[in-house]
Each structure stands twice: as C-alpha cells, then as structure tokens.
Amino acid sequence: MRDETITVVGLGRIGAPMLACFAACGYHVIGLDLDEGRLDLIREGRAPVPEPELEDLLRSNRHRITIARDYDAAVRDSGLTFIAVPTPSRSDGAYSLDHVLAACARIGDALRRTSDFHVVVVTSTVLPQDLDTTILPVLEDRSGRRCGRDFGLCYNPEFVAIGKVIRGMVHPDFVLIGESDPRSGDVLERAHRKVAGDRVPVVRTNFVNAELAKIAVNAFVTAKISYANMLGEICERIPGCDVDVVTSAIGLDGRIGSKYLLGGLGYGGPCFPRDNVAFSVMARRRGVEATLADATDAVNRRQVERILERARSLVRPGARVGVLGLAYTPNTDVVEESQGLLLAGAMAEAGFRVMVYDPLGLANARMVLGRTVEYASSAGECIDRSHLVLISTPWEEFKRLEPRRFAHNPRRVVFDCWRILPAEDVGRVADYVTIGKATEPRSVRSAD
Numbered sequence: 001m002r003d004e005t006i007t008v009v010g011l012g013r014i015g016a017p018m019l020a021c022f023a024a025c026g027y028h029v030i031g032l033d034l035d036e037g038r039l040d041l042i043r044e045g046r047a048p049v050p051e052p053e054l055e056d057l058l059r060s061n062r063h064r065i066t067i068a069r070d071y072d073a074a075v076r077d078s079g080l081t082f083i084a085v086p087t088p089s090r091s092d093g094a095y096s097l098d099h100v101l102a103a104c105a106r107i108g109d110a111l112r113r114t115s116d117f118h119v120v121v122v123t124s125t126v127l128p129q130d131l132d133t134t135i136l137p138v139l140e141d142r143s144g145r146r147c148g149r150d151f152g153l154c155y156n157p158e159f160v161a162i163g164k165v166i167r168g169m170v171h172p173d174f175v176l177i178g179e180s181d182p183r184s185g186d187v188l189e190r191a192h193r194k195v196a197g198d199r200v201p202v203v204r205t206n207f208v209n210a211e212l213a214k215i216a217v218n219a220f221v222t223a224k225i226s227y228a229n230m231l232g233e234i235c236e237r238i239p240g241c242d243v244d245v246v247t248s249a250i251g252l253d254g255r256i257g258s259k260y261l262l263g264g265l266g267y268g269g270p271c272f273p274r275d276n277v278a279f280s281v282m283a284r285r286r287g288v289e290a291t292l293a294d295a296t297d298a299v300n301r302r303q304v305e306r307i308l309e310r311a312r313s314l315v316r317p318g319a320r321v322g323v324l325g326l327a328y329t330p331n332t333d334v335v336e337e338s339q340g341l342l343l344a345g346a347m348a349e350a351g352f353r354v355m356v357y358d359p360l361g362l363a364n365a366r367m368v369l370g371r372t373v374e375y376a377s378s379a380g381e382c383i384d385r386s387h388l389v390l391i392s393t394p395w396e397e398f399k400r401l402e403p404r405r406f407a408h409n410p411r412r413v414v415f416d417c418w419r420i421l422p423a424e425d426v427g428r429v430a431d432y433v434t435i436g437k438a439t440e441p442r443s444v445r446s447a448d
C-alpha cells in the first residue's frame with residue numbers, strides 16, 4: 001500500500017494538478033498545504049486554482065484523495081513525497097528556498113520517526129547545486145538518516161504551461177530526474193510512467209545536470225520568443241513583410257521548430273521572466289556572462305514600450321483604450337508579469353483612459369492596477385467604451401468575437417497583437433492593426 005501512495009506538499013498551480021493526475025492513475029494521494037482554503041476546496045472535490053480538467057479529476061477521484069496536516073502519517077503511509085511549494089525570486093534574482101526548506105524540515109522530522117525507505121522529490125524550481133548544498137543537508141540533519149541509503153532524494157521539475165498543466169503532465173515531451181541513487185530514480189520513474197505511459201522518454205542523471213537542464217529549457221524557450229518578437233519588429237519596417245510567413249517558414253527547419261515562434265507580445269507569467277533572470281545570475285556567479293539570456297530579457301522588456309508607442313501613433317492621449325486580456329496566457333487567472341497588465345498600467349500612466357477585461361484575471365489585476373483603470377464586466381462592454389481595443393491575450397472568447405462587434409462611427413481602432421481576428425472582416429468595420437506586419441501610415445485619431 002505504501003508503494004501505491006504518494007504525498008504532495010504544496011497544492012497550487014503545479015501541486016494540485018499533480019495530485020489529481022496521480023489519483024487518476026490509481027495512486028492513493030495525500031495532500032498537504034498551509035492554505036486551509038485550498039485544502040477545503042480539494043476535500044470537496046473542487047479545484048483550488050483554475051486549470052482545465054482539474055476539477056473533473058479531483059471530483060471523480062475523491063475516494064483516492066486524502067487531505068492531511070500530519071507529516072508523520074503522510075511520510076509513514078506513502079513511498080514518495082513531492083514538494084511543489086513556491087521558490088519566489090529574491091532581490092538578487094536567484095530563488096528563495098525558504099518554503100522548500102520549511103517543507104524539508106517537516107519531512108526530515110517525519111523521516112526520523114520511520115525506518116521505511118522514502119523518496120523525497122523536489123519539483124519546485126531551484127538553481128544548480130541547491131539540492132547538494134542546501135536541501136539534502138537539511139533532510140539529513142533533521143532525519144538523522146543518510147540520503148541514498150536510508151532515504152532517497154530526487155529533483156524532478158515539471159515542464160508545463162499554466163492552462164495546459166494536466167495535458168503537459170499526461171503528455172510530456174520528456175521526464176527529467178536528478179537522483180541520489182538508482183533505487184529512488186526507479187520509484188519516481190515508475191510513478192511517471194503510470195501517468196505518462198511507457199513510451200515517454202525519461203532522462204535520469206545527477207542533481208546538477210537536472211537543475212541546470214530545467215532553467216536551460218526556460219532560457220532557451222524565452223530566447224525563441226524574443227527572437228520571434230525581434231523578427232516581428234523588423235517585419236514592421238520592411239514593406240511586404242509578414243512575421244507569420246517568416247516564422248512559419250523557418251519553423252519548418254528541423255533545427256528550429258515552430259513552437260513558441262510567433263511574433264506577438266513578450267512573455268510573462270510566474271516562470272519565464274524570472275527563470276531567465278535567474279539563469280543569468282547563476283551563470284554570472286560562475287564567471288560566465290549569459291549574454292544570450294540578458295539579450296532575451298532586454299528584448300522582452302522593450303515590448304511594452306514598443307506597443308505603447310504604436311498606440312500613441314494610433315490614438316491621442318486622453319483617448320479611451322480597452323485592454324482585452326490581463327492573464328498572461330489563456331485559461332488562467334494569473335496576471336503576474338503579464339503583458340496585458342503591464343500595458344494597461346503603462347497606458348494609464350501615459351494619459352489614456354483605460355478600461356480592462358479578462359475572463360478570469362480581473363480580480364488579480366484589480367489588486368495591482370487598483371483605481372488607475374476601469375473594469376468591464378464583459379468583452380462587449382470593454383469594446384463599446386473604447387476608441388482603441390487592444391487584444392493582449394489570445395483567449396478563445398476573444399477569437400469568437402463577431403467582427404461587427406467592433407463597428408462604430410467614427411471607426412474604432414482594433415489592435416490585435418496576436419492576429420486572432422479575421423483581419424479582412426474586422427477591417428471592413430474598424431481600423432485593424434497588428435504587429436509583425438508593415439502597415440500604411442495613418443492619421444492619429446483624436447480622443448473624441
């Protein structure tokens with residue numbers, strides 16, 4: 001029974017879907033979190049964070065889910081404990097391990113009181129050498145036991161995107177395991193194969209290779225995004241150029257690939273911006289200038305200013321601007337570092353009268369933007385009240401907007417940053433503009 005039971009510590013955007021996926025594969029799962037509200041929701045079979053499929057999985061597998069407070073019982077009754085608690089950025093750009101170490105201290109204490117072999121799995125994002133130099137010593141000190149002999153330790157980061165977390169866990173490109181010993185790696189690999197199937201590639205290595213590979217993936221993907229955005233800027237200055245045509249062509253080259261290669265807005269969210277900065281900090285500490293990561297970050301930071309400049313060329317300050325999209329990506333309420341949120345704030349500061357709307361992110365955005373903007377209760381209200389409508393998150397709801405919804409006299413400007421609307425149809429009733437394509441010079445619209 002112990003081998004068929006898994007504990008997950010930290011039931012947020014990563015931990016809750018993980019718990020649900022293991023339960024759906026037949027594991028008994030024990031969930032621990034400091035947040036009583038989240039525990040109550042899971043107990044009731046409800047999702048503690050918005051994520052497609054999560055609530056269905058939690059509800060239909062409730063009989064295999066136990067919510068606990070007691071680390072001793074959780075560690076005693078399970079063979080594996082995943083730690084998926086936050087590792088927020090510190091002021092120097094590296095990650096704080098405080099939450100991970102707090103969880104490890106509790107797990108270490110519980111390990112002291114059992115003689116069974118137990119595998120501790122760190123899923124939270126950490127930097128190279130964090131497991132060896134900081135996490136492992138806490139577990140050994142608190143448990144009084146030797147890692148690799150009396151208990152196992154693995155680093156097992158997730159490569160998932162918010163809004164597609166469950167899909168990402170069930171169909172990962174690969175599983176990465178940094179392991180203290182083969183026995184622990186075997187236990188963890190078995191658990192992943194139950195979720196993702198026998199054919200999923202599993203890379204097993206030491207801690208440092210896995211730690212570096214995790215942030216190297218995010219640094220590479222962000223470089224790709226900034227590269228596509230740089231191409232978009234160039235396309236805007238060459239008549240006849242279209243970033244979609246260029247990126248579709250180069251994406252066919254097997255050395256490049258088409259994913260995350262869409263000239264659009266910059267990247268945001270809780271992971272990409274900070275992981276890229278942490279990668280650079282990690283390299284510099286070892287005497288390596290991470291020039292590529294720094295350039296990626298610089299390109300990303302200038303996207304908001306660039307879009308603001310475009311808006312200024314389209315409507316005058318004082319005009320009403322509607323920002324559709326505050327979540328950093330569709331299907332989530334997370335607004336951290338989102339381009340829509342940053343743009344709304346920058347536009348309000350620049351003197352535009354800003355109204356915002358997002359299907360899920362309004363409450364979180366309100367905590368950041370406060371009274372600097374107005375909040376619409378629907379996309380329609382946001383459009384109706386705006387001279388310029390800026391689409392900053394490619395939500396399905398926005399893709400389905402009828403072109404005639406944008407009609408107005410005088411004509412509105414529709415600034416479709418992700419090119420999700422039918423350009424010709426919208427262009428019949430409004431001034432349709434986008435990024436990544438050269439556009440004819442046009443007169444600036446007044447605020448009236």
Ligand SMILES: NC(=O)c1ccc[n+]([C@@H]2O[C@H](COP(=O)([O-])OP(=O)(O)OC[C@H]3O[C@@H](n4cnc5c(N)ncnc54)[C@H](O)[C@@H]3O)[C@@H](O)[C@H]2O)c1
Nearest residue numbers: 010011012013014033034035084085086087099102124125
């Ligand atoms: N969100 C992502 O896209 C993503 C992707 C890959 C990796 N990660 C990494 O996964 C980790 C978790 O991220 P998240 O987005 O799920 O965080 P989150 O903030 O959504 O959830 C973390 C949960 O941990 C709980 N918690 C904090 N300290 C605790 C403790 N000592 N004991 C028990 N519970 C505790 C919190 O109450 C919260 O419910 C981070 O290191 C993050 O970098 C996140």
